[in-house]
Amino acid sequence: MSDFQVNQRRKQEPSGALFGRVFVSFVLFIGGLVLIGAGASQDTAMAPALFVGGILAVALGYLLPMIGARER
Numbered sequence: 001m002s003d004f005q006v007n008q009r010r011k012q013e014p015s016g017a018l019f020g021r022v023f024v025s026f027v028l029f030i031g032g033l034v035l036i037g038a039g040a041s042q043d044t045a046m047a048p049a050l051f052v053g054g055i056l057a058v059a060l061g062y063l064l065p066m067i068g069a070r071e072r
Helices: 017-041 047-066
Strands: none
Touching: 017 047
8 A cells, every 4th residue: 555654743832832822813713704794884984994904814813823834
């Protein structure tokens, strides 16, 4: 068959740092969805800024866990 092997992680980051990064990513993602909803439902001058800010917050929520990641 094949000799498929998974490369082991060289150094595990501390659990507190991992939990913190996941929690902040989750908050950014949910907050971004709230901002998108607020920007889409309000009819004020701030609506476009809220909508774009929501998109950026969701994107940052996805980007944050990938910092330092690389293809193995």
